[in-house]
Amino acid sequence: MLKIMRKLPPLRALQVFETAARQQHFSKAATELCITQSAVSHQVRVLEEYFGEQLFDRQGRKLQLTPKGQSLFIELERIFNELSDLNLKIRDTPNQQLCLAVYSSFAVKWLIPRLADFRRQYPSVKIRLEMITQDPDLSTSTADIFIAGKLNQRGYWQQLLHKERLIPVCSPNLYPKWREINLGNFQQQALLIVDEGPLGLDWHKWSSAHKIPLNNEQQHLFSHIVMAIEAAIAGQGIALAPDFMVAGDISTGRLVAVNLPDVHTGFEFCFLCKQRRLNEPAIAAFSSWLKSQA
Numbered sequence: 533m534l535k536i537m538r539k540l541p542p543l544r545a546l547q548v549f550e551t552a553a554r555q556q557h558f559s560k561a562a563t564e565l566c567i568t569q570s571a572v573s574h575q576v577r578v579l580e581e582y583f584g585e586q587l588f589d590r591q592g593r594k595l596q597l598t599p600k601g602q603s604l605f606i607e608l609e610r611i612f613n614e615l616s617d618l619n620l621k622i623r624d625t626p627n628q629q630l631c632l633a634v635y636s637s638f639a640v641k642w643l644i645p646r647l648a649d650f651r652r653q654y655p656s657v658k659i660r661l662e663m664i665t666q667d668p669d670l671s672t673s674t675a676d677i678f679i680a681g682k683l684n685q686r687g688y689w690q691q692l693l694h695k696e697r698l699i700p701v702c703s704p705n706l707y708p709k710w711r712e713i714n715l716g717n718f719q720q721q722a723l724l725i726v727d728e729g730p731l732g733l734d735w736h737k738w739s740s741a742h743k744i745p746l747n748n749e750q751q752h753l754f755s756h757i758v759m760a761i762e763a764a765i766a767g768q769g770i771a772l773a774p775d776f777m778v779a780g781d782i783s784t785g786r787l788v789a790v791n792l793p794d795v796h797t798g799f800e801f802c803f804l805c806k807q808r809r810l811n812e813p814a815i816a817a818f819s820s821w822l823k824s825q826a
Contacts, residue, residue: 545575548576549604549608551564552576556596558572559572587600628656628657629657629660630659630815631675632677633677633680634661634662634664634678634680635663635665637756640758641758641761641778642777644661653821657814659818667683668680676809677804680801680802688806689807690802692800693800694776695799695800696797696800697797698773698774698775699794700770700772700789700794701771701773701778701782701788702764702767702771703764704787719747721770722752723746723770724752724764724770726753726757727754737795742793750769752768760773761778761781764787770792
């Protein structure tokens with residue numbers, strides 16, 4: 533029988549390096565591996581001495597992979613992923629616990645009210661929600677699945693859930709006073725404006741899209757859409773909200789859709805997961821359920 537002699541690098545050092553490269557941070561890698569930061573540095577040095585190559589460029593606290601380090605990381609990530617899948621397959625214990633990274637607004641106004649239905653259909657699958665405020669860095673995130681913007685990242689599968697359309701909404705308590713809010717008396721209403729950071733102010737985008745000037749004397753600023761929606765429910769003015777997020781509030785009478793134009797932002801909410809994990813029972817179940825809901 534032919535004996536195969538394998539020359540392998542130090543395996544523990546490979547594991548530590550892969551974690552540090554994925555986290556792009558030695559202290560975060562140490563936390564994940566339950567070791568000290570100095571132990572992470574030591575194992576990375578062991579690997580660099582073994583290969584005779586520098587794997588990280590260290591510029592102060594900033595950590596960046598060298599070209600050789602990047603090549604090694606890509607292959608190690610694939611190998612460790614395959615080992616993880618093989619471990620679950622051999623042990624016949626598919627992962628039934630999923631971490632979902634999701635926008636807080638999407639979670640609060642759309643997902644959470646529906647999660648009871650998912651738990652009823654798939655009681656063995658446990659979902660842990662991790663809130664995000666911007667599109668995640670998929671290369672460093674530890675979440676299993678994501679609801680975020682359209683990212684088109686290599687190795688990831690994505691499913692369109694909603695194309696964002698903003699509609700003006702307000703409390704029904706404002707309607708008896710004005711009978712109906714329309715372009716004729718719109719300027720007399722208070723506007724609940726969301727500051728979307730680099731994307732600008734939502735009502736200003738609406739104004740630009742429809743060439744309607746905003747001469748409203750009362751304009752209240754919010755940093756988050758959920759706060760603006762709650763202010764609208766409280767009767768403080770008119771908010772622009774994604775139609776699917778306020779559908780429940782409209783159906784229960786907490787909000788009414790105002791007779792003003794809507795605006796499409798071009799933003800798309802998508803469900804994402806790694807392509808290789810799409811057929812895992814828990815992820816396949818959640819993906820199928822999301823599709824039925826959306």
